[in-house]
Amino acid sequence: MNPKYTVLDTFSGAGGLSEGFFQQGFKFVSHIEKDDRARASLETRAIYHALKNSNHEDIYRDYISGNLNRDEFLQKFKDLELPPAGLLLGEVTEINENPMMEKIQEHLKVMDSDSVDVIIGGPPCQAYSLAGRSRDPNGMKSDPRNYLYKHYLAFINKFEPKLFVFENVPGLISAKKGSIYTNLHHEVEKLGYKTEARILNAKNFSVLQERKRIIFIGWKKEYDFSYPLFPEKPPEEFHVSDILKDLPSLQPGEGTDDPVDYKIPFSDASRYLKKFNIRKQEDKLIQHKARIHNPQDRNIYKLVISKWNQDKKRLKYTDLPSELQSHNRKDVFLDRFKVVDMNGCSHSVVAHIAKDGHHFIHPDIEQIRSLTVREVARIQSFPDNYKFEGPRTSQYSQIGNAVPPLMAKGIAIEIEKMLKEIL
Template identity: 50%
Template structure:
């Protein structure tokens, strides 16, 4: 059976790519503007190389701090892996450089798929609400045309375009309408659905548009995805991790408790006896006092803390109408709310649900909410890791999308 390959555009930390690799696809190239995300991608590609060689101990030595990243790349990477992570902005004259690099990597092979989703800030409801021009002049609105240039050049059998729900309503729906018309004009049939990540085993309420296109004349059909019927909650991804204090840095630590049904079922805790990046950010006294109130209110009454309800001494501004719900506790008995990149700026929206651990969630806890396995290592430090995780496509969701596409191809 022919090995199917793909190009990943706007790759981020590789959540979408991880799903496609786990479903049996081979990446030809990843294109991403964020340098730290590119380092994460390269590290993960080394993981997959060593995994295929039954030589993962060297990768574990790296993520546990026994060898340096320089040694990991020098001894276990390859020129092809390094070249395949293209750290450059898509668009303009850069496309020529990207095309030339991909052509060398493809070595004359046809490209089977193109996957990816342009940055969503220009389409998101939050992004539009914070911009005085409602993001009308944001150049990211038209990155789909850059995406289309890759479709025109490589003519893949199928493409996958993932994005936020706000894409449907941006500029009264005209962006999304024009986008679909543009893709059809260059030779693709397409359809889209709105998918719930929890139906793929991801423990958060996350709604995303999954637009899939296929070459006109092919017998491909928009796939039907298998949905997870079991119900899990976030306690299943928190209970085995060591308790943390604000600011505590557990870059490498042993698991504190036995594994859970969820972690086994979806292979998040995947074979080693340690976990990395269980790192908590520090908090000032005011924030900790607010977190205590928010946690108590949520655990006792299942109610969210609103800014106007805070004691006067804890308030720092007089605006009590905008963004009043910025302090939010993760639901220990249900699903997390949507993980977003803002977690890199502060932890107010992702407070750990325990009065004995007053803090925001750790990097590893955020990664698990997004369904990244524990051996997925995010480069660049705590802030960069949070940003990469918040921007990612959950790998569990990506794997099912990839699997159903593969069945047809």
């Protein structure tokens, strides 16, 4: 493994961006995330990597297989007295910003590190997203989340990393008439950094999903760097079918969060799952439980699945039979029911899936249901042994808000190359 560069992870969520850097061998100073359940998922994953690196992965497998409860799992990790897996902190506010920075500095000393090499993260995107602004009468102009990026800048100012990665939705460019995008560039420059931003698509990083994100990469002005050359075309040999066909078929309400066998053995699993380490030989399937759907929704699902599979056309809400149209508004959100494309890339996974599965319908006409947590996690490129904590609605939100780990790893690879030039 290459030297482990230090990372400060802000607005971490459940750890999608972190996972890519973990896989590339970076070590984390701290993860900052306000949501308790997402932070618990991230803690679980950070401990997994610590156990794996110390040849104690069996403890993690005992946990996700149900042989250990969470308290027992955390205690076993504590008893090993391994190096910390990264300090976990809660919400950053104006009041606790400085105390939080002091804790991070203390943790750097515990790690025997004297600096932060990279800061990564991106504040919650709801205030910047076009969908969020369309739903808010004031266009999210007064939403305080517009200014969370200032905390990110404060951490850059305090810890002076060599590089930083700032991720968000493309809507950030036009948020508040472009003032946030312009101000971000201006403030970073005042701190002594050059930064460039590009809109990147996750599918070009082998993620089986159309998912565009704006990725800022910045570096200290004294470094002779330029924005990395990321792939611009997706690999064409893989499709969503590669991540669904080995999973047990389910009817609404069927399945379990507990470990079960896959439908087909590892030897017959798709090349995609093996190549990108989504599924491993020792894995058991977890968190594959289908939602319960009412009869009307199932009737709608059946229609939209049939239309998509037969004609590759998506039914608008107003195309449904009148007896299936129960919403009064017929002029907005007409694409509220959408089937995942089995023979291509999925459309973008979003946190709204926590509220209902209408936008993420399984393409199998024999199942007539929305996607499970594990199916959505696979579309996001999370490994099968990635356990999401909390109730199912929270698990969906965590996945929908995450950076796909395969995309994150692609970014981490380029960041590592840049660091090698100066360290």
